[in-house]
Amino acid sequence: MHSTPEASEAKTFEFVAFSAGSQSYCLEITQIREIRRWAPVTALPHTPSDVLGVMNLRGAVIPIFDLAARFGLGKTPDNERNVVIVAAAGGNTIGLLVESVSEILSVNTDTIQQTPDIKSEATRNSIQGVIAVDEEMIRVVNLDAVLGADAGLAA
Amino acid sequence: MSGQQSIRDTFFEECEELLEALVEGLAEMEDPDHSKETVNAVFRAVHSIKGGAGAFGLDELVHFAHTFETVLDKVRSDTLEADPDLLKLFQRSGDQLANLVEAARDDKDPNRDAQAVVLGELQKYLGAEDAEEEIVFDAMGLDFGAELVLPDLLDIEDTSDSSESADSSDGQSSLKIAIRFAPKRSLFENGHEPLLLFDAIAELGTLTVSADTSAIPAFAAFDPAEPGIIWKLTLETSESETVLHEVFEFVDSLCDIDIKVQQQEKQSAAPSETIEAEQPKAQAAPDVPEASAAPEAPEMSPERPARGPVKQPAPSSSAASAPANTAAAADRDHRGPKPTLRVDLDRVDRLINTVGELIINQAMIVQRIEELDLPSGANLTNELEAYKLLARDIQEGVMAIRAQPVKPLFQRMSRIVREASDATGKNARMVTVGDATEVDKTVIERLADPLTHMVRNAVDHGLESPEKRRAMGKDEIGTIRMSAAHRSGSVFIEIGDDGAGLNRPRILETAIKKGLIAPDAELSETEIDNLLFLPGFSTAAEVSALSGRGVGMDVVKNAVQALGGRVSITSTPGRGTTFTIILPLTLAVMDGFVISVAQETMVIPIASILETITPHARDLHRIGMYGEVLRVRGRYVPIVDVAQNLGLQRNVDTNGNGVLLLVETEMQELNALRVDAIHDQRQVVIKSLESNYGRIPGVSAATILGDGKIALILDPEELVKLNSDDVAPMPIIANQEDLHHAFHS
Known part of the structure; x- marks a missing residue:
């Protein structure tokens, strides 16, 4: 993953695009383990509202985060199309609840633009860059930053 | 390269076992009635460590082990008496040997000063003649080309050993010894070579060797993998017979060997002809050429080419064995390898995980079948029950693989006690109880550091100086007591001293000075004791070199908690302090009640529950705004609402009182946990929450x-x-009945 579009050697990366809080996001495909249909999870006490709970992934207990809530876009409403993206972040396996998964993008690194210099530092950190696809702007999620210290994740 | 590394790893693994045997043997030697075999076992342990160390060029270790061994040999040959002083020195030598092994393993520098002291004391027991003998290892390179080199090295090592032990024997009149050596198939399979053994013996004196080929079968039945030759050796030597036994030490379970001291040299007239004569020529005729090649055969052709039943070489029939020979036989019995298997830990863990899945799967199947609503009494139910038991059996069996006795851990601690008492000038002895108690391997590994710290503390801070103890009318030698036991699904490990007990005023003072508590705080004795576990607390007036290493009891507490355990302290002034560590039996499964709390299904460990109570309204009383107590047989027990403490909204519609689970905390305080209902009791597989998420207060796992x-x-x-x-009480939206109850109680 490169947030530097100046990279001399342009390479093609694949991203999975999805929508959360009615916005378009994407994650690099190598970070994603699998995509599952949403199923009720076991709630965890004493956790922030964006931590939905834990679910059983073939015997492993993984926490599920509501990505929209995490970005401050409000809780993801219940919907049949909701899916959980199981991803690896910093040695942990976690799940992200998103509204829907749309497509797989093949993107040349030099078409990834730097995150516009917006005010919110938290946002700047959690978005690695943006990709313009047709009329849409797709935000590249920096998973490690999103699940940073305050996520409750053990180091 | 990696092959050599793995041989090296094996060596250190073996060292651990040998050191364990050594410590065990030394402890047995303290019993005045110990058998000769005990000394032999100790000697062998040191000797084997030396042998291996030589092969890896660990000179320091070899040198130390050699000195140690030479003194032991004197005890073994009864030229030196093992008095308490010497035994103590042996203990310390054992500690140093262990230190050296560890240092060699971790490529660290050993503590040479301590080693030199012990070495010096050992050398005092050695006469001038054996003090400075050269230890020669002929083939001590690290060049492991062929797989067969290691055994060869051991053989050669034997050689050097025998020559050096020569000095310790009296070396007066020479003996004539007849040896009947019948190698078993396994000798060759292990890569031993009789020729090397004979070479080693030849260095002891004049050796005549002849081969008895009578056991070689006819050509049709001949199996090249089966040794057929029985070797007859006659040795004229000035060495003692024990030296000869040492040569065969590494192969004595791989062959039939019979060593007979025939007579003193003076009377000896019969040369080797007698033996030569025994060799029957008639039968051997066509086989001899093959026979001579037989011993090498297994190395070249590992698969067994023969099919006919091939007789083992006839076992030694000579009943008239010299006394020394029976000793050697006893030796063998004792040494008979413990039937153990070394298995990669990863494999065991994978198996444990799979079995965990099996248990979950079994629970799933049971649930699915229940959903089918089959007519009761269906055979399926019985089969299911059997399946459940089997799954449980497998699970317990697998867990038992990981379980190991705490003995080695305790032995390590007695070493720490000795080191600590040396360093502090205190007299301490270690008493262990229940060292056969088995605990999960991971627990043992992760307990080593906290225990070391606690034992050091016990000697350094717990025990008084000998003078002070004498003044108080106590035994000058302080006792550190370590015990392990299984109690109600948990492992209890206690470290106690019979020292002065905790100095509570000083603890309080320190805590106030360090700002850990408010100056006007009123604390109970238990609360004061528990201040020790606060981060940044250290009672030592001046930080001593021994226990003040920047690790406090808080580190101990954290380590124990990470294992799902707890630590508590009890202390009586003038009588001593005891730390109790309570750990779960296994880290993988437990028995639990399946309960529901605010519509969520949860599990609570059965081990922690004393009693379940469906409360009567008349036994419930309110205290203050939110407090509630339960009367249990005349005692008032605070009620803890689980849903509330977990920040879950309790459904006020469900019947208000739920079920109460009586639990006892480590402070022996009773509490009643309120849950909505108990559904089931079952074995559950513990899954860590921390691995992917983090710790949640009140929740141990999932x-x-x-x-x-x-x-x-x-x-x-x-x-x-x-x-x-932690939790500010949330007002429960009490239903009318509750309020009503509160007003009228």
């Missing part, structure tokens, strides 16, 4: 239920604590 859903496993101890400090 498990997977029959329906594949995750249930949280509650930690009663922590739940109760949450009640008292």
